[in-house]
Amino acid sequence: MRPFLYSRAMTLEQAMSEAAQSHAAIMAGGTTLVDLMRGDLAGAEHVIDIGHLPGLAKVELDGPVLRFGALARMADVAELPFLKQNYPALVESLQLAASQQIRNAATLGGNLLQRTRCVYFRDGVSDCNKRVPGSGCAALDGEDREMALFGTSDRCVATYPGDWGTALAAFDTSVEISSASGTKTVKFADFHVAYGDDPARESILQPGEIVTAILVQATPAGRHSTYVKVRDRQSYAYAVTSAAVALELDGDRVTAARVSVGGVASKPWRAPAAEAALVGKVLNEAVALDAGKAAFADARPLRHNGFKIDLGARTVARAAMVAKGKH
């Protein structure tokens, strides 16, 4: 293992200034970072532990905004009664992720920045533009069942694996980022970046910037929301496909809809075409499946992941029907 320096930040300011140095890495729960370091994938020479900084773990309703402190633990947030009742999609995306032990340690902020599960990225050996820019992409002629349909490039076809991020994409979400130069808020849709020429870059976060909160605009659609995760194993596995759907309903008629899909894209992926296919319709299974198909109309399949177009459409359909049934 590469030698590294570990320091525990005493204040946010200290963390921000230390994190601005090269080869520095923020550690929150450490469930992703330590894994990456063990595989020599993080390039971290200085680990700055912010896990214990005070004040960053709160979840509160701040006027029309749900504010999730970046250090709130997945397990704790998944148990909040207010959230369970009003935003089941968010709670389910947390409950269906990882394992209880990992959720006990993992934070909401760190969750957004987890890295792809592409086996070629993880193996530390194969050609991978994400790990070694310019080296190539082994997935292009290798195992690609797990790979993405959206937001890919000829340099990288890996998926963003997170469930929480996918669910957030179905809401009006933004990310609060703090650095020595102040605090800013960016739209969640702009926080992660689809792959272009440089798939090593996955978010807009710059050295020295720390995610301090995730902000979700309160919405009545939260009550009629759900997160459906389809996976090979019934627990403790990443999504093959997933979908979050949030609805506003007038009787059985959809008046507003938000749809996002997971396991199929390079970043948390909103599906506006599916939303359009739902709005104004009396929601039934056929309408739901049409919306699912709309979500995948622009999908770009590889050799072995084409089934995700069909499965993904069905996943959206199931989520829409479950969301409708929630109250």
Place this chain on the structure above:
Amino acid sequence: MDINMGNGGIGEPVVRRDAMAKALGLAQYAADFPHENTAYAALTLSKVARGRISRLDTAAAEAVAGVRLVLTHRSLNESLGDETFVMKGGHMQSSFLPLSSDEIHYAGQIVSLTIADTQEAAEEAARLVAIDYTTEPASASIDDAGLTEEPADSGIDVGDAEAAFAAAEVKVDATYLTPAQHHNPIELYAAAAAWRDGKLLINLPSQWVMGTRAGLAKVFGIPVEDVQVESPYVGGAFGAKASILPHVVLVAMAARRLGRPVKLVVPREAGFTVGSFRPAARSRVRLAATREGKLTAVMHDEVGQSAVIDHVAFPGMEATSKMYASPNIRMRSATVATDVNTPGFMRAPAEAPSFFGFESAMDELAVSLGIDPVELRIMNEPARDPVSGLPWSSRSLVECYRRGAALFGWSARNAKPGSMVAADGTLIGYGCATATYPSAMAPSSARVRLAADGSCVVYCAAHDVGTGAYTVLGQVAADVLGVPDELVTVEMGHSRHPSGPVSGGSITTGSAGSAVHMAARAVRERLFATVAGGQDRTKMTLADRHVVLPDGSRRAISDIIGGLPGGVIEEQADWKPTDMDDKTMRQGLAGGMAFAGPVGETHVSFSFGAQFAEVRIDPLLRTIRVARMVGVFACGRIINPRTARSNLMGGMIWGASSALLEQSQVDRARGRFANTDLASYHFAANADIGEVVVEMLDEHDSVVNAIGAKAVGEVGIVGVPAAIANAVYHATGVRVRKTPILMEDLL
């Protein structure tokens, strides 16, 4: 049979002797043993699958503070004894030893071992070993173009199966695929070696301490007595920890060079290529029957993945040819050599892959005939082994099916595919399949010591790989000597003990158990002889720590033994299967591979089981869940129903995992295994397994061995993948002829 039913004796569900030690974390596994002044090792693995090392630069690695040795093909530069591959009579997992040359035969081959004062420094140095390769194209899949099939043996022929098949009224001809799989025991491969005065002590998780000892003695050119192998606990093995893996030799080598103990724990991803694996296989099954359902031809053509560096084959035909009565049988097996680490034994190595195809084909035949699949099997039950014509030592498969069908509620099955649907639309499928496993035996020694206080110690160099052998072997002794279970201690997993067999092929209970039985009886004989005083010894019994004499009087064991010099009675026995000659027995006891059975001179001995599965399939998303399984088994005498049940249940769970999840994905472009970690190599989680019901029939087999125990360890996995595939067909009408069965197969 003269086995008493005693306190904690044979047939009782005694709780595992090692349970508390394991639960409390007190059990010491190989990597837990402290050797003073240990140096730590780390591996560097080949990035390419085939070629040569063209440049090797270890300067940066050697410069890491605390690094003591960088072992590469250049610095090893020493030929190591002439020990051979396990399939050629030796003990090595492969005939190729990494670092013996600059050649690369498979991806993930060990290309250096770095040793340092700390684990961190060793790992850092391993990362800095700089290697360039010249590469050649490689194949890690049997489906790659340009590979040829080589016949693996002469096959089995009874009658004229081709002709019978051609003439048949109803037939099935289908091909089934099973993938490569890796054992992934939770306890990683490890080795800790220490040399003292030219003698080697090695701690490693082992299923074969005697074989490892014999092999390492040969590798290092030292007398067998100068090697000790210690492996008291094994955290899962499944066949992976029997033969000597290459890192073991390298670690011992490094320890000798440094004059200092060296320890290596092989990381999970490295285990995929440092150890062995279950090779991919393809089964073509042809079955023919009369309209009434009588089989007229059974044909099975198997193709298995082998390695360029070693020829290995695990055909299942010895078992599949014996399943059903058919006048015409034709079995063939072939292999395809690929650029991989040598495949090896993995739980039911021959049976698990071959039965997926064979028992799926039986289901397809049942569908074609319109006959219930349970009834089809019962109709074709053979009275004798259809190949050798010999009688079975015992075979209760029909009883297993009848009991299993009742337990499962098979009669509620509507045979029409897709006809059983739950209220919420979930598709329900019922499937069944046969399981079998040969009951082979190996010679074993054991020593039993009885002390005046009634305490009893059993010594045997067998192994408890998590299966319950500590408990079961103690029960055999307790039973013969009439001592309560709490007073029994069992010492195993060390080569200083009397020789025990390899823990492979489901032989431990039958073989080591027979040796313990023999040694315990010898102790009892001495006890009786001591008190005999003219009374008839054959009329004496043992109960409650007393000898009961023919006249009804009782003598306390404590008095009898207390009066003896040394205060103990201790006897060692060397047991061998009836059909085995003395020479083979001696080879076996010296750490060689010496098996007898399952086909003996007078009988054929297999364990059998009938397995049932219910799957539930989401009608939209097509996810498959195993709601419940039932397995009814006939394995002869069950020494301990608790541990036997747990074994069989574990096998069934693995079978479900194999049916729906497990596969080592092959990156064919680069000739390597792709999913080499537990995040992407999926096996069942608790949530994947519903109810599992296991029953063992009360079967009496007076032929198989001294204690009447047949194979338990592996039979549980064998039929489940086919039972699940058959249930998937029943639920959906879709026949999937490969494992794992994934949701996309049903879209």
